[in-house]
Amino acid sequence: MHIRELEVKELHTVAEWLFKVNEQDHHYVAWMASEQNEIFEQIWTLTQFKEPLAYVAWEGEKIIGFLGILPFFEQKLCRLLGPFATKDQQEVIERLWDKASLTAQLHFDVVKVACFAANKALVSFTERHQFQMYNVERTLAVHKSSYEASETKNTSIVGLSQEDYEALDAIHPSAAYYTTREMVHLSGDEGNYLWGYQQNGELIGYIYFETIIAGHEGEICFVNVAADHRSSGVGSELIHHALQYAFYALELDVVTLSVRTENQQAEALYKQFGFKEIHTIYAYQKEMKPEPPLSTTIH
Numbered sequence: 001m002h003i004r005e006l007e008v009k010e011l012h013t014v015a016e017w018l019f020k021v022n023e024q025d026h027h028y029v030a031w032m033a034s035e036q037n038e039i040f041e042q043i044w045t046l047t048q049f050k051e052p053l054a055y056v057a058w059e060g061e062k063i064i065g066f067l068g069i070l071p072f073f074e075q076k077l078c079r080l081l082g083p084f085a086t087k088d089q090q091e092v093i094e095r096l097w098d099k100a101s102l103t104a105q106l107h108f109d110v111v112k113v114a115c116f117a118a119n120k121a122l123v124s125f126t127e128r129h130q131f132q133m134y135n136v137e138r139t140l141a142v143h144k145s146s147y148e149a150s151e152t153k154n155t156s157i158v159g160l161s162q163e164d165y166e167a168l169d170a171i172h173p174s175a176a177y178y179t180t181r182e183m184v185h186l187s188g189d190e191g192n193y194l195w196g197y198q199q200n201g202e203l204i205g206y207i208y209f210e211t212i213i214a215g216h217e218g219e220i221c222f223v224n225v226a227a228d229h230r231s232s233g234v235g236s237e238l239i240h241h242a243l244q245y246a247f248y249a250l251e252l253d254v255v256t257l258s259v260r261t262e263n264q265q266a267e268a269l270y271k272q273f274g275f276k277e278i279h280t281i282y283a284y285q286k287e288m289k290p291e292p293p294l295s296t297t298i299h
Contacts, residue, residue, distance in 0.1 A: 214250075
């Protein structure tokens with residue numbers, strides 16, 4: 001086995017391997033894109049930095065492992081795309097981490113990773129390296145066949161853009177996995193939508209939706225309502241709007257969303273729309289402490 005930095009000429013081969021591996025629950029890692037072309041673009045981005053941000057484990061011409069670092073330099077945190085290993089899992093994972101942890105230690109205060117409980121190799125990795133579990137989220141799904149459309153059209157819901165940034169930022173949670181700026185930027189991509197609920201000219205809620213697989217699957221990434229307008233039906237109206245657009249304009253078959261396990265009120269609301277639990281994602285993080293400098297004392 002040998003491990004080297006991801007090279008541009010290998011992108012298609014690695015993207016195809018990652019697509020097949022990440023579809024399996026016992027290898028699944030969150031934050032990896034769901035389509036092969038999107039994975040290609042995601043890992044291509046990692047080759048564009050001066051710092052090494054992706055490593056591949058090879059056995060001859062066969063890929064047996066991968067670890068990428070998704071950087072958020074301004075926030076001094078990164079998310080791990082992996083580590084993945086399809087052979088000699090503990091050894092491959094540890095050797096990939098030996099490489100990647102050097103970059104993580106130099107540039108980031110916090111490293112995050114998330115997966116299904118079925119990914120026992122990754123869960124064991126987090127335990128060995130003293131990652132702390134910081135979040136547990138259930139993923140829920142609703143199919144078009146079980147959704148009952150609303151008969152009324154809400155004229156308070158409008159499309160949002162960069163001009164709405166400040167009002168959005170006041171509502172968007174600071175701990176969300178996309179910053180407000182990232183969310184607004186991503187909403188400009190084809191198949192992604194950012195809608196807001198306005199009352200007397202004031203933005204009091206929003207919902208951000210992404211198409212995951214065109215013609216099949218979408219995801220409600222965020223739905224948030226200003227604190228003094230919660231429990232007023234705004235969230236429900238936004239969810240109805242997103243689902244109707246997904247099922248009848250985009251002609252998707254299924255829409256998913258994630259909810260923290262302790263947020264039972266939100267989960268109960270989603271289930272009223274026909275959402276049902278499909279799996280649970282466990283998220284871990286580790287604070288990276290820099291190594292002490294080597295002593296220069298001459299004895």
